[in-house]
Amino acid sequence: MSLHERMFGLAGHAGAYQWLVRPFFGKLHGRVAADVAAAGLADGARVLDAGTGPGLVPLAIARAAPGLRVDGVDLSAAMVERARRGAAAAGLAGRVTFTVADVAALPFADATFDLVVSTMSLHHWADPAAGVHELRRVLRPGGRMWIYDARVALRRGEVPGVPSRREAVRTGRLPVRLVGRLIY
Numbered sequence: 352m353s354l355h356e357r358m359f360g361l362a363g364h365a366g367a368y369q370w371l372v373r374p375f376f377g378k379l380h381g382r383v384a385a386d387v388a389a390a391g392l393a394d395g396a397r398v399l400d401a402g403t404g405p406g407l408v409p410l411a412i413a414r415a416a417p418g419l420r421v422d423g424v425d426l427s428a429a430m431v432e433r434a435r436r437g438a439a440a441a442g443l444a445g446r447v448t449f450t451v452a453d454v455a456a457l458p459f460a461d462a463t464f465d466l467v468v469s470t471m472s473l474h475h476w477a478d479p480a481a482g483v484h485e486l487r488r489v490l491r492p493g494g495r496m497w498i499y500d501a502r503v504a505l506r507r508g509e510v511p512g513v514p515s516r517r518e519a520v521r522t523g524r525l526p527v528r529l530v531g532r533l534i535y
């Protein structure tokens with residue numbers, strides 16, 4: 352695992368990470384959950400959050416869309432442990448599942464998910480193209496994939512020959528839109 356993938360050590364300190372990022376990513380997480388809730392997925396549909404960290408996005412999705420089943424994967428065992436504890440504390444462990452895995456080698460069958468999301472993780476992936484291909488493998492035909500990250504980083508997630516588009520995302524009061532969404 353590279354230093355970048357380990358977030359220069361922070362990935363092993365899930366509690367500190369969660370405390371640090373809430374003020375920065377809280378609005379973005381709410382926006383992602385609202386986008387998923389508005390996607391019109393049927394009850395029982397499955398959503399995957401790639402590079403979930405301490406699992407804040409899956410919990411927000413589960414609250415915003417009570418009919419969905421949500422999985423989160425992360426390279427860091429410390430993050431996944433923290434995410435599981437958060438789900439249990441929130442009473443959501445029955446609908447939200449966390450697994451230690453690399454986005455480029457996922458332990459899921461082809462076409463398992465109806466929607467894949469990822470938030471502020473792509474810029475850490477060692478091989479973004481491999482991650483995108485693997486995420487597309489576990490997505491059902493016609494399913495959607497939304498990768499949210501800093502706009503300057505999103506280009507790394509574009510894969511030659513696979514159609515995608517990028518759009519800016521408003522997440523707060525800042526006049527500058529720093530975050531974007533790469534849509535597959």
Ligand SMILES: C[S@@+](CC[C@H](N)C(=O)[O-])C[C@H]1O[C@@H](n2cnc3c(N)ncnc32)[C@H](O)[C@@H]1O
Pocket residue numbers: 355356357358362372376401402403404405406407408424425426427430452453454455469470471472475476477
């Ligand atoms: C900045 S954190 C974002 C966490 C969460 N998505 C959020 O918005 O709070 C990036 C996460 O990506 C994870 N990560 C980095 N490379 C990964 C990979 N190849 N596969 C899975 N997770 C990865 C890190 O362990 C870390 O938890």
